[in-house]
Amino acid sequence: MSTFGTHFRVTTFGESHCKGVGCIIDGCPPGLALTEDDIQPQLTRRRPGQSNLTTPRDEKDRTDLFPRPSHADWTYLLKYGLKASSGGGRASARETIGRVAAGAVAEKFLKEAYGTEIIAFVSSVGKIAMPFIEEQNETGVPSEEFVEMLSTVTRETVDAETTRCPDKEISKKMTQRIIEAKEANDSIGGTVTCVIRNVPTGLGEPCFDKLEAKLAHAMLSIPATKAFEIGSGFGGTQVPGHLHNDAWVQKVGRKGQKVLGTKTNFSGGIQGGISNGENIYFRIGFKSPATISQEQKTTSYNGVDGVLATRGRHDPCVVPRATPIVEAMAALVLMDAAMIQLARHSAAALLPPMPDTPLRPAPFVMPVPGGQAIKVDEASKPKTE
Amino acid sequence: MSTFGTHFRVTTFGESHCKGVGCIIDGCPPGLALTEDDIQPQLTRRRPGQSNLTTPRDEKDRTDLFPRPSHADWTYLLKYGLKASSGGGRASARETIGRVAAGAVAEKFLKEAYGTEIIAFVSSVGKIAMPFIEEQNETGVPSEEFVEMLSTVTRETVDAETTRCPDKEISKKMTQRIIEAKEANDSIGGTVTCVIRNVPTGLGEPCFDKLEAKLAHAMLSIPATKAFEIGSGFGGTQVPGHLHNDAWVQKVGRKGQKVLGTKTNFSGGIQGGISNGENIYFRIGFKSPATISQEQKTTSYNGVDGVLATRGRHDPCVVPRATPIVEAMAALVLMDAAMIQLARHSAAALLPPMPDTPLRPAPFVMPVPGGQAIKVDEASKPKTE
Amino acid sequence: MSTFGTHFRVTTFGESHCKGVGCIIDGCPPGLALTEDDIQPQLTRRRPGQSNLTTPRDEKDRTDLFPRPSHADWTYLLKYGLKASSGGGRASARETIGRVAAGAVAEKFLKEAYGTEIIAFVSSVGKIAMPFIEEQNETGVPSEEFVEMLSTVTRETVDAETTRCPDKEISKKMTQRIIEAKEANDSIGGTVTCVIRNVPTGLGEPCFDKLEAKLAHAMLSIPATKAFEIGSGFGGTQVPGHLHNDAWVQKVGRKGQKVLGTKTNFSGGIQGGISNGENIYFRIGFKSPATISQEQKTTSYNGVDGVLATRGRHDPCVVPRATPIVEAMAALVLMDAAMIQLARHSAAALLPPMPDTPLRPAPFVMPVPGGQAIKVDEASKPKTE
């Protein structure tokens, strides 16, 4: 399936070695001012060869007589009965260019409409990890500093480090680890953490299209991903309920108004599949790149044992370049969810008010953390400040 | 969205306290013999109150004046501007009854058509974990015993333990941990691991509907889930490429024929988003249940601080009962992916053969691990032994 | 496919002779007050046996050894390799009960939100036709009286006649024609015309989901339909462009404001696939019912010639009972299109205004015939008076 989304639909095209790659966006709201400058920066951040940690591709001289281990060569052959003429075909990470372009458009809408900010950064390389992960097995939950950092990290602080890890000390160690892999003709994996701030409330659909389910789907569709966790994630499974529950508290919004929020945020900004207005944050695991230059014992398509040595230069670690792709997929998920919720809200706003019930916020008010309470029959829209 | 799937479409209905719950299945292949006996066993396995570890629900006397912490009460109110008349509405785990029924139908098809076996079991409760997890931080990858166990575990050995953990020693410790939570009016989370054996090759779609992306989507749509990992998962991100790559080897199938397979299986049976015929295995994190009987400080819908005490009895740990739901969602994902691939394969089988290329298995052969090589222009179907 | 719609999704279930039939509605906007009284009237209008023109069904004694001519018996067997246990299975008109129930919900929303009125009536039975059709071959376009009638016809005037043709003189002739068919153990077809008034502007999507395309899809999915035309339809193909074009004129809305409308309405309220606010009207052809009591020469499943005589009583003409089904399907199409457009509009309303261009109605005004001009950044919704 080359199309993603229901309202804001993105269809990508292009392969690893074909003439062009790109995307069609269908269903973009009218009135969004767009120039190339809205899209190019994220494409630039995704581009290969940005530093000595990510290397220009030169795949032409690898042999084709063996299916590359842990690549899609064999499974595509099983699926289609045909081999792509070269490289990974549609399984190539080059396909993500179209995603990044489309994500930049969605991101601009979310920024202008809600002030939404999406920031992804590298949280671990191999066993070199930001504190969240190191200490996770003691406490089972993200550390306070980590959660605090999620509220302040910017794309600028991320890009200040070649590794795209905003913690300078950890970043140094990560750089060493990547260079070590590079010099050994080896590769190493890592994790990307993504935070979304100023999220409109009410996004996500009951049952099958819970917001975290859509995010997981989007993230696991990025090449080389193997794992996804939201909020406290796997670590949180170890924390008893009385510590894990996020108590409701009154908060003061940016404009001084009172809003309902949560004291902790182990839920990761989503409860019952629906965004509650707190920061959404999640973590994605990327495996060590399958393409390495050392010799590997393997077996050919016809069952002949041999050794595969992929010459040329390849990224020893993909997570730095993966950050704009993660941001793009997050933007696409939120954009689509926002439009579905906008349809519901603005439809509801056209109806006469229902008789009040004690627990119902009269008349269809949309409270948002940090934002002004908005009556939807005036505005029919979720909004953050 | 109450519908899941493209070909084999399941639409569920019903809420936490309504008269009936269930599902509509649309697009089931004709000729599948079905009786209630095909469906009831899994419903029985999901049912509340099966042991002293899972307790009958009696939610009637809880108060409604406070949104329950880490429940969907508040987000549903934000989303719809209305409260469900009682309980969690569509966010209730009771909705999963329809999923389990539909999953049993899909599972029967997969069993009859491919011999596919789907087995989910409890792999951890709190910090009590099967070896896979305990040792993961040392080696970064699943232990050999764990991978071996995935090839042999059966639904019977799982059900032999109340915890649904097939390791008797670990199971005892888990039981103690759950009882401890129960006696403290507290709750505890855990993980479920699921293995799928005899998977047809070629399932999953390029780009956005990779098989692991669909599985992640399906699993994160189950209430209380927070994390998903496939194959080596998060631990695998710490393993360098030369150790992580799954080398190709020739294997001997059940019928004695030679087939191409992988020596290790850190990929978890999926490469480039497409199943390769090895076992698929993944792990899902379930948070500690939000409903606990101890008093919790919280704030009412209108911002008044107070204490919420949910009387009644609730599951202190949901993972044992979650196993049939995980199996059901896995079956729905595979069923739908199989029908999409069957459409492609049988369409391709109608075409005249293309001129041979050196690397192409002549003429559209579908090799399956452990299975007879099958020419699709004879049978137009993926098949396992 | 048993599901219709993208936002407001209806899934029907049930067969010709099974225990229950019905539907699941998914995605209904919250806050729509519903009781059984909103739904029952349309179900009652669809019910068999309402007059001596429509007769109670008693299909039990028909023989099953021959595929019924012009029924779905044979094609379902071809498709599924199985016969429904009795009657027409999912092809039965009984399936439309779920559609009518769901349509009543959609219709209530459209009425409350926009004042939309949907009225279907019988416009011909055999060769007995309202003037629109009789004179069509002279002028090629609907007569002025007919178009005028479309603005005034009500469900009450339609129901005043057993035939559901609001023209009393024509209705009498239709009655005779139907009785003639009944007495001859024969059947006769006819057409249903449907008008939709107070249509929100801007409904329908470019390219593949033009509003008339969705209406045609919906109408041709009703059993026994063979034809669909919108506005001037087939007759209009005979009228030269200078007569057929609908000139723009200023009109005075109900509240006295000036609105842009069309002088004639050969377009049928849709231009370029998008509703323009004028009345939408279209006509559907229903074939003569295939079930008749006279003997018919035919051939058995196994190729043996024979005579099929379907005993029991059947509707000699289905068009009177088809009117609520046509109204239901029209409501489902409009409801879904309205929610898609509401998503777009309310998303656009969140954006800062674009620099004005000469031809753009500042700042995103939604003019509606007969309605007050509404700025969407205030209300983000299409509305009729």
Next chain:
Amino acid sequence: MSTFGTHFRVTTFGESHCKGVGCIIDGCPPGLALTEDDIQPQLTRRRPGQSNLTTPRDEKDRTDLFPRPSHADWTYLLKYGLKASSGGGRASARETIGRVAAGAVAEKFLKEAYGTEIIAFVSSVGKIAMPFIEEQNETGVPSEEFVEMLSTVTRETVDAETTRCPDKEISKKMTQRIIEAKEANDSIGGTVTCVIRNVPTGLGEPCFDKLEAKLAHAMLSIPATKAFEIGSGFGGTQVPGHLHNDAWVQKVGRKGQKVLGTKTNFSGGIQGGISNGENIYFRIGFKSPATISQEQKTTSYNGVDGVLATRGRHDPCVVPRATPIVEAMAALVLMDAAMIQLARHSAAALLPPMPDTPLRPAPFVMPVPGGQAIKVDEASKPKTE
């Protein structure tokens, strides 16, 4: 919505005056040999300026201050709050280039897999009509000659006439009619009839996606269409059931085998929404083109009365050039329906046979008119001779 299809998905892009137009095809079965020669012929047949009846476009000098009557200018403005920079934007017939390209691919598959032939031709221009239509009001049903012609007409005989009407006498009159419209700076409408031969049986889905419903949807999405009828259509509503029913008869297939077919074909090859193997035929009404060079009284966007004179040259009649677009949309509908049915059939073929029932063709045989009966557990595919 710029995407059409579920399996064989086509997404078009481009506007009336933009740099490029085209399409993305997603889900094409592997192994279909394709070159430009498979696609160019249909693009050439669609191209403007092929004869003195269809004229090159030169729209640059028309005025933009008035919404063009019966164009999409005004409705797009209502919908988007923005005007396309020039011409009709996505509503332009230029968008159909992508459809024709994709349709050519689908058509090649259908031809190679089933021998399916799709031929569209002009059946009327204004009141000049082939006998089918002229006599329809007498008999209500297609004449015998017309039905006979549907079995023999070829794309070559259609292209032999500039009008694309295969009846030379009628074609002459049509030419005169079009020239008459051209000289009067006027335009004229017409109808296109399309026949599909060698249709696989079993295509179309129950309930909402009946094959005729999908065809109607596809055809009414072509710019300028106003009407669709299948088989006997509107005329057939006047024919009593005992004459309209298509009696089953045994036929002799091309290979001499006995097959079940219908004596007449008023159903148009589809019964209960499912193809029965007989020829599918339908008719589409195209309105007179809205763009004419004579002066037209109209009103500006701001309500000022005026006169619009569109200079430049335009097609006075679009039906000749519409024929490849109709063929393309028919191919896309059939292709998608075929893949859905192939998924069902090949899934069913994997199951053990069910116990025989008297009426069931043992064991899942697919009888096709003119074709060899095929056991699907051998071939799992519908096939025609």
